[in-house]
Amino acid sequence: MADAVVEFLLTNLKELLLYHADLIFNVKEQVESLHRELNLMKAFLKDSREKRDESEYVREIVRQIIDVTYEAEDIIDKVVVDAATQKSRSTLKKIFKPFNHASVLSRNAREIESIKVKVKEIYDKKMFGIVSLPVGMPSRRRAQEKRQPNVEEHNVVGFDKEANAIIDRLTRGPDFLEVISIVGMGGLGKTTLAKKVYVDRRIEFHFYLRAWTYISQEYSRREVFLSILESLGLVTDQMFKMSDEWLSEELCKHLRYNRYLIVIDDVWTVEAWDDIRMAFPNTNLKSRILLTTRNRDVALNANSSDPPHDLRFLTEHESWELLRGKTFPKTSCPSELVDLGKQIARKCSGLPLAIVVVSGLLLKKEKTRDWWKRVADDVSLYVAKDPKQCMDVLALSYKHLPDHLKACFIYFGVFPEDFEIPVWKLLRLWVAEGFVQESGQECLEDIAEEYLEDLVDRNLVLVVKKRANGRIKTCRIHDMLRDLCIKEGSREKFLQIIKGPQNPSFGSSIPNYHRRLCVHSNILDFISSRPSGPNVRSFLSFGLDEKDVPREHTTFIPEEFRLVRVLDLRSLSFPRFPNEIEQLVHLRFIALFGKFKILPASISNLWNLQTIIIGTISRDLKILADIWKMLQLRHFYTSSISFLQGPPAQTRKDNEDPFVRRNILTISTISPDSCTENILARTPSLRKLGIRGKLVVLMEKKGGSTMFDNLAKLDRLETLKLLNDTFPLDPSQCIIPGLPQSYKFPPNLKKLTLSDTLLEWEHMSTLGVLPNLEILKLKDYAFKGRHWEPLDGGFRLLRVLQLGRTDLVQWDAVGHHFPRLQSLVLTHCLNLEAIPFGLAEVSALQNMELHWLKPSATDSARTIQRQKLLIQQEQGLGNSKFKLLIYPPDLESDNKLSLPVVA
Numbered sequence: 001m002a003d004a005v006v007e008f009l010l011t012n013l014k015e016l017l018l019y020h021a022d023l024i025f026n027v028k029e030q031v032e033s034l035h036r037e038l039n040l041m042k043a044f045l046k047d048s049r050e051k052r053d054e055s056e057y058v059r060e061i062v063r064q065i066i067d068v069t070y071e072a073e074d075i076i077d078k079v080v081v082d083a084a085t086q087k088s089r090s091t092l093k094k095i096f097k098p099f100n101h102a103s104v105l106s107r108n109a110r111e112i113e114s115i116k117v118k119v120k121e122i123y124d125k126k127m128f129g130i131v132s133l134p135v136g137m138p139s140r141r142r143a144q145e146k147r148q149p150n151v152e153e154h155n156v157v158g159f160d161k162e163a164n165a166i167i168d169r170l171t172r173g174p175d176f177l178e179v180i181s182i183v184g185m186g187g188l189g190k191t192t193l194a195k196k197v198y199v200d201r202r203i204e205f206h207f208y209l210r211a212w213t214y215i216s217q218e219y220s221r222r223e224v225f226l227s228i229l230e231s232l233g234l235v236t237d238q239m240f241k242m243s244d245e246w247l248s249e250e251l252c253k254h255l256r257y258n259r260y261l262i263v264i265d266d267v268w269t270v271e272a273w274d275d276i277r278m279a280f281p282n283t284n285l286k287s288r289i290l291l292t293t294r295n296r297d298v299a300l301n302a303n304s305s306d307p308p309h310d311l312r313f314l315t316e317h318e319s320w321e322l323l324r325g326k327t328f329p330k331t332s333c334p335s336e337l338v339d340l341g342k343q344i345a346r347k348c349s350g351l352p353l354a355i356v357v358v359s360g361l362l363l364k365k366e367k368t369r370d371w372w373k374r375v376a377d378d379v380s381l382y383v384a385k386d387p388k389q390c391m392d393v394l395a396l397s398y399k400h401l402p403d404h405l406k407a408c409f410i411y412f413g414v415f416p417e418d419f420e421i422p423v424w425k426l427l428r429l430w431v432a433e434g435f436v437q438e439s440g441q442e443c444l445e446d447i448a449e450e451y452l453e454d455l456v457d458r459n460l461v462l463v464v465k466k467r468a469n470g471r472i473k474t475c476r477i478h479d480m481l482r483d484l485c486i487k488e489g490s491r492e493k494f495l496q497i498i499k500g501p502q503n504p505s506f507g508s509s510i511p512n513y514h515r516r517l518c519v520h521s522n523i524l525d526f527i528s529s530r531p532s533g534p535n536v537r538s539f540l541s542f543g544l545d546e547k548d549v550p551r552e553h554t555t556f557i558p559e560e561f562r563l564v565r566v567l568d569l570r571s572l573s574f575p576r577f578p579n580e581i582e583q584l585v586h587l588r589f590i591a592l593f594g595k596f597k598i599l600p601a602s603i604s605n606l607w608n609l610q611t612i613i614i615g616t617i618s619r620d621l622k623i624l625a626d627i628w629k630m631l632q633l634r635h636f637y638t639s640s641i642s643f644l645q646g647p648p649a650q651t652r653k654d655n656e657d658p659f660v661r662r663n664i665l666t667i668s669t670i671s672p673d674s675c676t677e678n679i680l681a682r683t684p685s686l687r688k689l690g691i692r693g694k695l696v697v698l699m700e701k702k703g704g705s706t707m708f709d710n711l712a713k714l715d716r717l718e719t720l721k722l723l724n725d726t727f728p729l730d731p732s733q734c735i736i737p738g739l740p741q742s743y744k745f746p747p748n749l750k751k752l753t754l755s756d757t758l759l760e761w762e763h764m765s766t767l768g769v770l771p772n773l774e775i776l777k778l779k780d781y782a783f784k785g786r787h788w789e790p791l792d793g794g795f796r797l798l799r800v801l802q803l804g805r806t807d808l809v810q811w812d813a814v815g816h817h818f819p820r821l822q823s824l825v826l827t828h829c830l831n832l833e834a835i836p837f838g839l840a841e842v843s844a845l846q847n848m849e850l851h852w853l854k855p856s857a858t859d860s861a862r863t864i865q866r867q868k869l870l871i872q873q874e875q876g877l878g879n880s881k882f883k884l885l886i887y888p889p890d891l892e893s894d895n896k897l898s899l900p901v902v903a
Contacts, residue, residue, distance in 0.1 A: 003045050003403040005069050008434040010038055013076065020607075023083040024076075030112040034072060037119040041065055064122050066493065070515070072115045074535050077563045077586055079112075084585045157325060158318035159189065163196045166309060170197070170261065170288045171206045177282035181291040181299030184311035186480050187353030190292040193311060194263050197290070207288070208889040209260040216418035216479075217268045218499070218521055221275050225251050228262060228279075233827075233851050233887050248279040258888060259285040266418055266479070267293045270301045277302075313350025320345040322352065326359035326459075327367070340372040347379045353478060360459035361397045395484060397460065407435045408451050409460060410494055412477040413485030414518040416542045420464050420474045423452065428611045428635060432566050432589035433538065445634075445665070468775050468800035468823060469750075489516075498526060516566075518542065523571055527553050532560045537586075539564050543571030546593070551575055558583040565589070565608070570615065582606065588632070591615075598622045599642075604629045610663075611635040619727065628659045628682065635666040641692050641725065642670045646678035660684065668721065672697040672707065680710045689714070690721040695757065696734050698722075708740050717746035723779075724756040731756040731781060739766045748772050755779035761788040761808075768794020780805040780828070790817040799823065799844070808832050815841030827851040834860035840867035849885045858886050 013035045016024055024031050045065065169180050182190045197203060198212060211231035213224055225247035229235040234254055239247060262280060267273055273291070280289060293299055299308035314322065323345040324333050333341060344362075348354040358379060365371050401409060408430055415421055427448040430436050436448045452472060455461040460481060465473040477485070489495040495516040516538040519526050523543040533539070539561055549572050557567060558580035566589045567581075574594030581590070582602035593615035603609070603625040610632050614621065621640040627633055628647040636642075644667075647659040664683045668690030675691060675698060689711075691698070698708040711717070726734040736757050750772050761783055767776060768790060774797050782804065789812040798818055802825040813836040822844050826832070833856050839845060845868070848861055861884055868882045 003042070004407045004435065005066055006038055006042050006045060007437065009069055009073050009076075010035065010042065011434065011437070012073070013038070016076070016080070020080070023080050023087075027079060027109050027112055030109055030116065031076065034076075034112060034116050034119070037116055038069070038072070041069075041119060041122070061122065068115065068118045068122060070493065070535070072112075072119070074563070075111045075115060081562055081583075081585055085583070157322040158314045159193050159196055162193055162309075162311065163200065166193070166197045166290070167200055167202055169309070170290065171202060173286070175284040175286050177280060177287045177289070178306070179289040179291060179302040180306075181293060181302055181308035182311055183293055183296050183299050183308045185351075186294055187351050187478065188311050188313065189352040190294075190311055191265055192352070194265060194290060194292050198261075198263055203261065204885075206259070207261040208258040209255065209887075210262075211260070212263045212265065214265045214418040214420075215267050215272055215276075216416065218416065219272060222247060224264075224276055225279060229254075248276075251279045252281050255279075255287070256281045256283055257285075258287075260287045261290065262288075263290045263292075265292045267291050267298050268295060270295075270298055273298055273302050314352060314355070315350065316342070316346050319348055319350055319355055322355050323348075323359050326356060327362050334367070336369050337367060337372055340369065340376050344372070344376045344379050347376070353480060356459045357397045357481075360457065361400055364400065364458065395488070397458065398484060398488060401458070404435070404437070405451055405454060407433070407494075408448075409455060410485050410489045410492065411435070412461070413482060413489045413495055413497070414516060414538075414540055415477075415482075416520050417479060417482060418476065419542070420476055422474055423449075423472045426475070427452070429566060429568075429589060431634075432610050434565075443665070516540070517561075523547060524549070524553075527556050530556065530560065534560075534562065536561050536564060538566035540566065540568040541571045546571060546573055548573045549575065549594075554578045555580045557581070567591070569593070570613070596621060599625050599638075601625055606630065608632055611637075613637045615639040627664075628661065631661075632663060633661065634663050636664070637666065637668055640669075642674070644670050644674040644679055646676055647682065657682065669723065675707045675710055677710045680714060684714070684716070686714050686717050688719040689717055690723070692721075692723040692725050694726050694734050695722055695724045696736055699736055699738075699740070706740065709744055711746050712744045714746045715748060718748060719751040720746065720749055721753040722755070722757065723753075724758075726756070731758055739763045742766050742769045745770055751775040751777075753777040753779060754782040755804075756781050757783070759783050761785045764788065765791045765794060771797075773798055775800040777802040778804060778806075782806070783808070786810060786831075787812070789813070792816065796820070801825070803827070803829055805829070806831075810834075811836055814838030818842055820844050823847040823849075825849045825851075826853060826857075829853055829857070832857050835864060837864060837867070840864045840871065846881055847883050847885075849887075851887045853886075861886065 013031060017028070017031065017035070021028060045062070166180065166182070182193060184190050198210065203210070209232055211228045213227040213231065215224060222244045225244065226235060226239060229239060229247070229251055232254065239250070242250070260280075264273075264276075280287070289302070291299065291302055296308065320342045323341055327333070327341070344358060345355060348358060358375065362372065362375060398406065398409060411430065411433070412421075427445050430448045430451070431444045436444050436451065438444065439447055449471070452461065452475070456463055456472070456475070461475050461477055463472050463474075464476050467473045486495070486497060493514065495518060496514040498517065498519045499521055514533070514536065517533055517536045517540070519539075519541045521543060523541045524547045527549075539557060554574055554576065555578060557564065557569075558578070562583065563586055564584055565586050567584070567587060568589070568591040570591045570593050572593065574592060574596070577592070577594065577596045577598065577600055579600055579602055581587070582600075582605050585606065586608055587606050588608050589611045590609065591611075591613035595618065596614065596616040597618045597620065599614060599621060601624040603612075604627070607630065609630055611634060613635075614637065616639055618640055621638050621642045623642050623644050626647075627636065627644070660682050662685045665685060666688040667683065667686060668688060669692040670690070671693040672691055672695055673693070680686070699706055711720070724731055724734070724736065736759060739759065749770055752767065752770070752773060752775070754777070756779070758781055764783070767773065773795070776795075776798060777800075779802075784807055786807060786809040788808055788810075795818050797820060799820055799822045801818065801821060801823070805828045808829060809831045810833060815838050818839070819842065821839070821842050823846065824835075824839070826835070826849070828851060830852065832853060835848075835857055837860065840863075848864070850858055850861055865882060865884045
């Protein structure tokens with residue numbers, strides 16, 4: 001961690017000296033000298049890395065380095081704020097409201113000089129005799145070495161009997177609603193067992209509706225109901241505005257006439273179960289609730305007549321099988337490591353989490369007897385005979401992380417318990433926090449994604465969902481690992497969690513050494529107490545419900561948290577855009593929600609800003625901010641239709657365009673009118689583009705060309721959304737005549753989303769010849785017409801196809817029309833008679849998901865399922881991996897389903 005702290009400050013000082021020297025003009029020499037001293041400190045940290053675990057003296061020096069680096073960072077950042085404030089003051093303010101700027105400069109110089117002395121003293125008193133040790137390069141895998149992450153495993157050693165016992169209890173027994181609980185300590189595998197049961201085919205066929213939700217120590221009943229409705233594919237935008245009682249009744253209504261299974265994971269209290277149980281009707285259809293909990297009282301309260309399933313520890317044999325399978329998944333364990341491996345497994349005391357984490361540790365170095373003996377000795381010290389000491393095992397894994405991953409791992413502590421973390425946001429936060437260092441020409445977000453994959457490979461982060469392209473969509477961290485992150489984060493002066501008024505520091509000044517403040521509840525109460533965090537660099541809010549901010553509190557952040565770099569306040573709703581934000585000159589990441597109609601011009605002065613996320617209830621957002629002045633901007637997200645202004649057209653100087661912004665990777669969503677050459681030509685590195693509005697504007701010819709033609713020049717664009725929002729007119733009144741020719745699309749487009757475009761199916765031939773298209777999402781009313789027959793030779797790389805509401809009746813296709821299709825999702829295609837039987841010939845097809853289709857269409861899907869199994873059996877490929885999901889399931893067809901078996 002100390003290495004990362006020093007490296008981040010050195011990078012900031014370098015940027016200041018190179019690009020913003022005017023802000024530190026009066027102390028430039030002192031800053032340059034401090035930069036040199038810190039480089040010596042960096043070299044010492046590198047040389048002492050292997051000694052830190054062995055010497056308390058070295059650890060004390062490292063702690064002093066962290067303290068003095070934070071102190072130096074505070075002083076330099078305040079110098080920049082003071083200079084920027086003085087620079088922005090008008091002449092009148094300088095005359096009528098003067099302040100002693102010379103005195104401030106003098107004080108700043110003295111403070112920097114004082115820090116230099118402290119740095120030198122620490123370096124001079126460092127431990128003599130520390131020798132330079134060779135340090136390998138970071139273990140970050142290069143792009144070509146990437147592999148798809150594994151979602152939480154269901155085939156864990158020792159769980160087959162456990163799973164069969166649970167499945168038997170779920171599928172047999174009384175007709176009335178029954179609650180079955182899995183009880184065990186943290187890390188024992190309750191969630192893993194529940195997931196193994198949840199995806200079992202016997203469960204899929206037995207229950208017509210299935211849903212999964214998490215309940216942690218702090219929960220919102222409203223969020224639980226919405227989560228279940230979303231899992232069932234029933235959630236609508238309107239539901240987010242409804243009360244808890246309405247959502248409960250709506251959920252109850254949908255469940256009443258179906259046999260359902262609801263898995264409620266991680267229930268901590270009796271009160272939590274009592275708070276939500278009314279939403280689950282007892283209609284004598286053999287419905288079931290499956291709870292996981294650490295608290296036996298919760299299980300007995302939920303079902304007092306039948307005992308819960310007590311999850312046991314793994315036996316020594318099972319523990320070794322799990323460890324061996326994790327460390328040698330494709331080969332046998334070398335004989336010289338077997339005894340040590342069994343010793344390590346035994347000392348994990350049957351706790352699966354400890355075994356999985358230690359296996360990740362073993363994988364990160366060569367499989368030598370010396371290394372395994374070191375781990376075995378440490379495990380014996382930490383775990384001994386008490387499995388509750390697993391925290392120390394987890395700490396062992398953290399200790400062996402390379403420096404560039406330690407800050408990334410501890411950062412998971414900022415998120416609430418059981419929080420499903422969107423990876424796109426996590427990566428942008430890591431970049432804004434300075435955890436990701438540049439490496440040649442490689443994109444920072446790509447490097448950050450490699451960091452995440454490394455943490456997943458080390459079994460420290462769990463993959464919850466994957467994208468259609470196999471990359472991680474959402475992730476989370478185990479409760480015990482989160483506790484470790486919070487513990488280490490506090491010890492390293494890295495973060496502080498605010499949970500509510502019961503917190504000792506609630507409503508008071510934040511301790512100077514805490515760099516990140518994470519508010520998990522009672523956010524309005526917290527800001528009403530006027531907290532002060534002069535040295536806080538990140539302020540993140542995770543309130544359970546969105547709260548309106550009173551006008552008198554809209555300025556609390558700029559006034560009390562002047563040095564903040566990351567500001568995520570999406571759980572608050574602001575009545576207006578807080579213009580005072582312009583004072584936060586160090587800001588790199590901002591996420592705000594409110595009733596905004598304008599993004600003010602003052603935001604342009606935030607030269608460090610990298611990511612802007614603006615949510616607003618307004619349909620339109622006028623962008624007065626000049627994004628072309630924001631040299632560090634990388635991602636620009638808005639929930640509404642944004643109207644961007646381009647830079648002055650005549651800006652070329654010495655044949656170079658000073659307004660080209662190669663850093664900008666994301667713009668979403670903007671109006672079609674904003675897709676001018678003046679704007680898109682200045683964003684050549686754009687990867688994601690969202691366009692929302694009257695798309696006919698894009699297709700209109702003016703002077704022989706259309707604005708859509710400008711997209712062809714975006715040769716790095718991979719994701720494009722075209723949303724035909726014609727409000728207040730109906731989309732049928734603003735019909736797009738057709739799609740541009742294929743060569744006018746971005747040449748490297750991989751993912752395309754269309755909505756409300758009402759195109760004729762004949763235009764699918766244009767999309768079919770896009771050379772790199774892998775994912776095609778046709779949302780509601782993207783296409784119209786009763787008949788679709790794809791042309792031969794198209795969709796050569798298409799892997800995912802989604803169809804939303806449409807009037808399609810007959811779809812004629814065979815296997816060669818979609819040769820690489822892996823996933824097909826159909827939603828509310830109410831008129832479709834059948835899914836083409838020819839898709840059974842597509843060997844790559846693994847998943848078919850149907851929502852609200854007519855019986856004949858679902859029957860055709862089951863026929864395809866039977867045919868795919870038959871083909872696989874004929875080819876001797878064993879059981880089919882093809883997965884068919886139908887919502888809502890048809891009882892009659894379910895009971896009649898029988899899969900063919902080849903003799």
